[in-house]
Amino acid sequence: MAGSEADAARALARDRRARVLQALGLTAPLLVFLAFTFLIPIGALLMRAVENPEVARALPATVAVLDSWDTVSAPPDGAYRAFADDLLAMAEPADAGGLARRLNSELPGARSLVMGAFRQRESFATLDAPAAKAAFLALDERWQQPELWRVIARNGSRWTPDYLLASVDRRRDATGDVVAVPEEQAxxxxILLRTLGIGATVTLVCLVLAYPLAWWLSTLPVRKANRLxxxxxVPFWTSVLVRVAAWIVLLQSEGLxxxxxxxxxxIDRPLELLFNRTGVIIAMVHILLPFMILPLYSVMKGIPRDxxxxxxxxxxxxxxxxxxxxVPQTLPGxxxxxxxVFILAIGYYVTPALLGGPADQMLSSSVAQYANVELNWGMACALGAVLLTATLVLYGVYRRFATGEGLTA
Amino acid sequence: MASDPSSVLVRFAGVAKTYDGTTFAVRDLDLDVRHGEFLTLLGPSGSGKTTTLMMLAGFEAPSTGDILLDGRSIRATPAHRRNFGMVFQSYALFPHLSVGDNVAYPLNVRGVSGQERRDRVARALAMVRLEGYQTRRPSQLSGGQQQRVALARALVFEPTLVLMDEPLGALDKQLREHMQIELKALHRQLGITFVYVTHDQGEALTLSDRVAVFQDGALQQVAPVDRLYEAPANRFVAGFVGDATFLEGRLVSRHSGAVELELPGGWRLRGVDGDLGDAPPGTDVVAVVRPERIAFTSEPAGENALSATVEDVIYFGDHLRARCAIDGQAVATVKVPLGPRPPVGGAVSLHLPAEHLRIYR
Incomplete structure (x- = not known):
């Protein structure tokens, strides 16, 4: 008896293992695809948002010396000597270039300082610490300003919260406390609030337009509804760019x-419909409307007339x-x-860029600016992380809604 | 019952319904629903029974004719003002509301609130034996329980009339039979008028006081259940309600209700006039007889006797049914009490009593 029970349990376990293996086998291609196209890029993005490798990699000795510095008094002579050693240890000019660009992004003018010192690095080779300091100051007076050394010290660690702080208008002050950036730099x-605002407006307009339409479609016979x-x-058949160009034609002052x-x-004179918020919202609603209609329609179709x-x-x-x-039964839809619609809307870039004015640019355009123009991947990724966080928070809220309503049955 | 049971509550007067102007879903309908009765509208799908119910409920408007409630036209009364309770085959319990809130819905709409509402909801749920289910969601109940909630919801506001559209259609056989008994008990206990739609003739016979049989949009017969079974008005009703054997033949003669016909094999049978009207001798007719009215006989030459061959014997638990082949006819079904089985393949003689053999065009 016991033997046959054990056999049955073994058979069951074998069966279950086979099924798990089958499931894995069937989903493996997709999982691999997702890992390479989705999980790893997003992980890399989040890493880049907090990664700060340039200073730590280029100036290991300098950072070690500055560790014991109080950040307020004059930088120690040893720091100059260590900086010279770090410059001498660099294999090629590109290393110095990366460091120079990084420091320059925090302290304008730092680029020429670093590159100047790099070109003269051979002359520092045999000097002792005070002599090294003198040599640097002879090169440029600005080498003595503590701010430069504070930037080096602050970025000495491989990880930094600065990008993320900057993406919500916060920074660390000289003593390391988190403070708001000055009003004129915030x-x-x-932009984040504007992004959420445009997203909310577009979503609301889509809902108001889509709800009655979806309801009407759901009352039609299936064949007719499918045709409609x-x-x-149809909008999905043309590219977003083509549609945006069409809107420019339609909405311009002399447009249709x-x-x-x-x-x-x-009207007496042409309405301003282009290169402002109105144009952006009209075009975004047009592009995103199907994403509202389809879930509403599919939920409404499943609600019996009875x-x-x-x-x-x-x-x-x-x-x-x-x-x-x-109406309560359509809430899941x-x-x-x-x-x-909201999640898609807050990621919009092309439409606001082409149809909006400077005051209508959304967070994605800042990301593009940092990634394509300023080559500041840290800021680009930090802003991306902010968008991702907003999306995840929304999804969490949705989950609460969807399960809390008890409409899963 | 406050009112006279034989008085008319609802009258369909010359009602017709067409959706496209040419074909009629319902035509020439004159039908009375009496106070307190259980009336079933019976027919195959597409016969017009559901359209009739929908017109009564107010979801469809008659194309012609009028519907009277207590003598007054309700054509212009919208569905939500008619005060008829309705039960759907799909139950139509609101999935976002609890059982209690579902039952309270018609009371909320009517402005009943507070203690009275609570009492009436509790009473309605007790009536369908679902006390303690108030806070459940409809999706947590079985099909039979859901149908009971729908019933409680349709009864809680004391409607003038309760309409039911195949309410037991989605239940399995055992539960359906159980619910039939409960429905009938509820009807007796409440004295409310029920109008019930079904395509199941067995259900119609079990539940109803009277049955209205529909086919192709036309009312075929309205009668108490026993009359419907014993004296169907025409060939369709005879075939649709209960089992029957149909024998095709030719009319020979008629003498004051007693009819004689001849089968192709030369047999002559006497029977009762079903719906012959003034059909002349020589008309093609059918003779219809119920399985329990046919008997085996040892006198093959006796009056109204036919010879047949036993094709098959089917065991029904409480009785047997012998399927007997008659030359040139459809197979006849004979109800046989339990006991020695007729031998399959054996020749038998069947006796068809003249008073139970009804002749139709």
Whole structure:
């Protein structure tokens, strides 16, 4: 008896193992794909947002010396000597270039200092510490300013919170406390709020436009609804750029929309529809509307008409039945659509860049600016991390909604 | 029951419904629903029974004719003002509300609140034996329990009329039979008028006081269940309600209700006039007889006797059914009490009593 039970348990375990292996085998290609295209890039992005390798790699001796410095008094002579040693240890000019660019991003002018010293490095080879200091000062007076050495000391560790702090308009002051950046330099919080604001506006407009349409579609016979759904999907057949170009044609001062309105006598002079918030929102709603319609439609199609009929037969006015019985059942679709559109909207870059003015640029344009123009990958990745965090927070809220409503059954 | 049981609650007067102007889902419908009765609308799918119910509920408007409630037209009364409880095959319990809130829904709509609402919800749930289920979600209940909640919800506001659209259609057989008994008990206990739609003739016979049989949009017969079974108005009703054997033949003669017909094999049978009207001799007719009215006989030459061959014997638990082949006819089904089985392949003689053999066009 016991033997056969053990056999059965073994057979069961073998069976389960086979099924797990089968599942792994079937999903492995996708998992590998995802790992290389999604998980690793995102991990790298998050790493870059806190990584700060240039100073630590280029100036190991200098950083070691500055470790015991109080950051307020004059930098110790030994630091000059160590800096010279670090310069001498560099294999090629590119190492110095990376260091120079990094220091320059925090202290304008540091680039020429570093490159100047690098070119003269052979002359420092045999000098002792005070002589080294004198040689540096002879090269440029600015070598004695403590700020330069503070920048080196602050960036001496391989990891830094500075990029992330900067992406929410915070910085570390001389003593290492986190403080708000001066008002005139604070940009990212404003851009983040603008991004969320545009995302929210676009999402709301999409919801208001999509809900009645999706409801109407869901009341149609399936064949007819499918034909009309193709029209909903047509925008997906053309590239975003083409659609944006089309909107420029339509919305410009002498464009179709303004001419039509003027022709109808509704306006005296052309409306400003382009290169401002209005144009951005019109185009984004157009592009994102299908992402709202489709989840709403699929949820609404699954709600039998009987519910509303039942509510009416129980004495509800048809409108009351709609609000009290139909609308609550569409909430999963509403949350899905809202989430989808909002998350896609806050990542928009091309549309605001082409249709908006300078005051309509979203966080992605800052990311592009840092990645493509300033080559500051740390800032680009930190801003990306901020967007990612906003998205994850939203998703968390959605999960709370979706499960808290008890609508999973 | 406050009102006279035989008085009319609802009257369909010349009602017709068409969706496209040419084909009629319901035509020439004159039908009375009496106070306190359990009336079933029975018919195959597409027969017009559901359309009739939807017109009564107010979800469809009659194309012509009128529907009267206590003598007053309700054509212009919208569905939510008719005060009819309705139960759907899909239950249609609101999934985002608890069982208690579902049952309270019609009371909320009517402005009933506080203690009275709580009491009435509790009473309605007790009536369908679901006390203590108030806080559950509909999805946590079994099919039968959900149907009971739907019933409680349709009854809690004391409607004038309760409409049911195949409410037991989604349940398995045992549960369905159990629910039939409960429904019937509930009807007796409450005295409310029920109008019930089904395509299941067995269910119609079990539940109803009267049954209205529909086919192709036309009302075929309205009658108490026993009349419907014993004296179907036409060939369709005879075939749709209960089992029956159909014998095709030719009308020979008619004398004041007693009809004689001849089968192709030369047998002559006497029977009762079903719906012959003024059909002349020589008309093609069918003779219809129920399985329990046919008997084996030892007199092959006796009156209304036929010879047949036993093709098959089927065991039904409480009785047997012999399928007997008659020359040139469909197979006849004979209900046989338990006991020695007729031998399969053996020749038998069947006696078809004239008073139970009904002749239809």
């Amino acid at each position: 940009v990212f919080v404003r 759904l193709i029209l909903v999907l 929309v303004n001419r039509a309105l003027a022709g109808l006598g509704w 519910y509303q009929r039942a509510a009416v037969s129980l004495g509800s006015h048809p409108l009351g039945a709609f609000v009290r019985v139909f 509403v949350t899905a659509g809202v989430l989808l």
